[in-house]
Amino acid sequence: MNIKDIKKEFPIFDNKVHNNDLVYLDSANSSQKPKVVVDRIYDFYTKEFSNVGRSVHYLAVAATNLYENTRVLVQKYINAKDPNEIVFTKGATEAINLVANTFGQKYLKEGDEILITELEHHSNYVPWHYLRKSKGVKINFADVDENGDISIESIEKKITPKTKILAITHLSNVTGAILPIKEIIQLAHSKNIPVLVDGCQGAPHLKLDMQDLNCDFYAISCHKMYGPTGLGVLYAKKKWLEELPPYQGGGGMIGEVKKEGITFGDLPNKYEAGTMATAQVIAFGESINFINKLGIDKIEEHERELTKYGEEILRKNNSVKLIGSPKNKGSVLSFTLDGIHPHDIATILDEDGVAIRAGHHCCQILHEKLGLAATARASLGVYNTKDDLDQLNSSINKCIKIFNS
Amino acid sequence: MDLKDLYQQLILDHGKNPRNLGKFENFNKDAKGHNPLCGDKVHVYLKLDENKKISDIKFEGEGCAISMASASIMTELMKNKEEPEVKELIDDFLKMIKDSPELSSKIISEDEKTKLMSLSGVKKYPMRVKCATLPWHTLVSAMTDKPGEVNTEKED
Ligand SMILES: Cc1ncc(COP(=O)(O)O)c(C=O)c1O
Numbered sequence: 001m002n003i004k005d006i007k008k009e010f011p012i013f014d015n016k017v018h019n020n021d022l023v024y025l026d027s028a029n030s031s032q033k034p035k036v037v038v039d040r041i042y043d044f045y046t047k048e049f050s051n052v053g054r055s056v057h058y059l060a061v062a063a064t065n066l067y068e069n070t071r072v073l074v075q076k077y078i079n080a081k082d083p084n085e086i087v088f089t090k091g092a093t094e095a096i097n098l099v100a101n102t103f104g105q106k107y108l109k110e111g112d113e114i115l116i117t118e119l120e121h122h123s124n125y126v127p128w129h130y131l132r133k134s135k136g137v138k139i140n141f142a143d144v145d146e147n148g149d150i151s152i153e154s155i156e157k158k159i160t161p162k163t164k165i166l167a168i169t170h171l172s173n174v175t176g177a178i179l180p181i182k183e184i185i186q187l188a189h190s191k192n193i194p195v196l197v198d199g200c201q202g203a204p205h206l207k208l209d210m211q212d213l214n215c216d217f218y219a220i221s222c223h224k225m226y227g228p229t230g231l232g233v234l235y236a237k238k239k240w241l242e243e244l245p246p247y248q249g250g251g252g253m254i255g256e257v258k259k260e261g262i263t264f265g266d267l268p269n270k271y272e273a274g275t276m277a278t279a280q281v282i283a284f285g286e287s288i289n290f291i292n293k294l295g296i297d298k299i300e301e302h303e304r305e306l307t308k309y310g311e312e313i314l315r316k317n318n319s320v321k322l323i324g325s326p327k328n329k330g331s332v333l334s335f336t337l338d339g340i341h342p343h344d345i346a347t348i349l350d351e352d353g354v355a356i357r358a359g360h361h362c363c364q365i366l367h368e369k370l371g372l373a374a375t376a377r378a379s380l381g382v383y384n385t386k387d388d389l390d391q392l393n394s395s396i397n398k399c400i401k402i403f404n405s
Numbered sequence: 406m407d408l409k410d411l412y413q414q415l416i417l418d419h420g421k422n423p424r425n426l427g428k429f430e431n432f433n434k435d436a437k438g439h440n441p442l443c444g445d446k447v448h449v450y451l452k453l454d455e456n457k458k459i460s461d462i463k464f465e466g467e468g469c470a471i472s473m474a475s476a477s478i479m480t481e482l483m484k485n486k487e488e489p490e491v492k493e494l495i496d497d498f499l500k501m502i503k504d505s506p507e508l509s510s511k512i513i514s515e516d517e518k519t520k521l522m523s524l525s526g527v528k529k530y531p532m533r534v535k536c537a538t539l540p541w542h543t544l545v546s547a548m549t550d551k552p553g554e555v556n557t558e559k560e561d
Contacts, residue, residue: 339421341469343443344412347530351408359443373444373467402412403421403470 001298007383009034009290020353023388028173028201028332028379029357030223034290037227040283052278053252053269067278070285071268077288078218079209080235084267087234087241088281092200092221093123095234096167098271099196099217100127102244103165110136113162115155115193118144118369119172119179122362124198124219128167138162144369148175148324152183159191166195170202174363174375175324176307176332178206185215194240200224204381205303205331207296210235226382227287228280234271241267250274299382303331306380310389317393319400323375334361334377337396340403342376348399354392410526411533412470420470425463425480432461438543438555440535445472445557449480449543457488469536475524476540482517483544491548495541501525502538 007013012032013022024032044066050059052067068083075083089095108114114128118141131137140163142154155166166188171178185195196217202208203220210218217240220233236244246253246264250273255263264270291299310333314320323334337345342358349356357377360367367373378392432450439446445468454460462480466473479498483491490512497510498521508518527537535557543555 343445343469343533343536344420344471347411347533348408367444373446402408403417405414405417 001294001302001382003302003383003385006294007385009036010383011035011038013383017353017355018351023352023354023391025378025380025384025388025392026355026357027204027224027381027384028361028377030229031204031226031381032383033228034226034287036286036290037283040286041228041279044279044282049279051275063278063282066282066285067276070281070288073285073288074220074233074235077208077292078203078220078235079211081211082238085210085235085238085241087236087268087271088276089232089234089271090230090277091223091232092198092219093127093232095217095219095232096124096196096198097127098234098247099219099236099244100131100167102247103194103240104128104131104135104137106243106245108135108137108164111162112137112164113140113160114138115140115142115158115163115166117142117150117155117168118365119148119150119169119175119177119363120167120365121169121173121198121200122364123200124167124169124196125365137164141365142168144175144366147177147326148172149177149326150179152180152187155184156187159188159193163191163193166193167198168195169198169200171205171330171332172324172326172366173201173332173379174334174361174366174377175326176329176334177324177326178202178328178330180328181215182213185213189214201331206300216240222280222284222287225284225287226290227284228277230277231280231284238267241271246270246273248273252276294382302382303380303384306384306386306389307331307333309386310378310380310392313389313393314396317396320396323370323372331380332377333379334375336372336375337400340399342374344403345376345396345399348402349392349395352391352395352398354395356392407526407529411530413523413526415520415523416470416474416526419474419477423464423466423473423477425477425484426465427463428465429461429463432463434547434550436543436547436551436555438539438546438557440468440472440539440557442558443469443536445469445536445539447472447476447540447543449476449540449547451483451544451547453488453548459483459486459491464540466540468539469533471524471527471533471536472539475537478520478524479540479544482513482521486512488548491544495545498524498541499538502528502534 050063052064194216199218200221204225218235222231223229253273346358435450447466451462527533
């Protein structure tokens, strides 16, 4: 892969930040967008716009076909069995809320337990939290180890006869740990526990195969996959989407509406109430085409090499403390500097055009466990190079110099 | 250039070695402040004596250099000030951080003004303004016995 050429496909890199080239190291937060995706939104609105699934005129039929075409692209990208297993949502957050809400409503009762981990993003904890009050369920946390990893044993330890669902991240957005989720899913299934995987950080970086993983639910954030904001995907096994109640009510998700009662529509419409993020869905098709054109295998390989390089140079820098050294690390380099708060680091790096994130990264449970209020995080995308990481390192050194002056 | 304005020597010094850090026995007013976006935390303790004068003031906290320096400089300045002066200085500082080019208060010396103005560098960094103002909002809360915690996301 020629990264210089790939970078050229992202118009954002034509801009300067504080008169410097942009070194974008915040892709775990949200990735940049290739021109094909941005153009697709413009073209759709200027040449092809119509609402989908409602009218029979030419534009409506064409828009509906484009919209459904993305569903098939997603299905193939994650190797789901059926396009009807793909539900569009407003983000991964909504995808998880959908499952917590409907699964909780139908299957959970007082005293039941939900198992999550200490690595989870607030999006994979807070939606479940509501069920404490509404259903009287308990939430258990599998322990993260000193490497920032979650082992199969730590999951097994927290499973009880009352555990009704396991919700777990694929790739930690703080420690970068890639969890052995296939084995974890096998373990949970052997005890009849369905599994939701928060795939926000998995989907942009790892080759996915839903049939092989055999998870029950997989949540995806499209804006982290070189796609538009305001869009997420919930993959769910068909039997769940058939069995679970609808999430939101409104137009498009109904069968028949009478004063006496309502029947609900078939999949996937059942879970897509109201006018959806049509332009974003259609443009997201281009994100998948973009990834497919490069090849997710190649992207994975490139990012693995970069992560390793980043780890190496930051470990050599005595002032840097890397957070998390999991067995299998992907695309995330969180760190702290002695005596310098992550927000000061981020502000100083920004002056050089180096964009990182500082804070708790929506993982307060993990930060509490680590005994840190905040960390700095550099995260990678397909457009990053070793030069970017060298720049990161030299800006870190500048930061240390300012603070020690 | 701007970065040098933000991280002036004085700020770095107060950030690394905050004055009045800690807690003391006989405080009679206190309040906590928290910025949930970045995790900055301060807890301001003070003793308001019978003449409504701050006879002692300290703070506990963790956060970035800007928030720690701001709390440090604020507590230095507020010691031995009477209630109306405290109020005047808080208003003056917050106004300066928001939109006014300088401080207008007559009750502090030029040196003290220079010290306070060292925090004005944050004006160019909208995301960091809350770091500088958190201790001050927390002091308001302590002085007025406002219940609950100051939360930067709920202040204007
Ligand atoms: C691990 C993880 N889960 C969930 C989310 C939330 O995703 P979204 O922004 O699509 O709602 C994020 C992104 O911030 C994330 O990194």
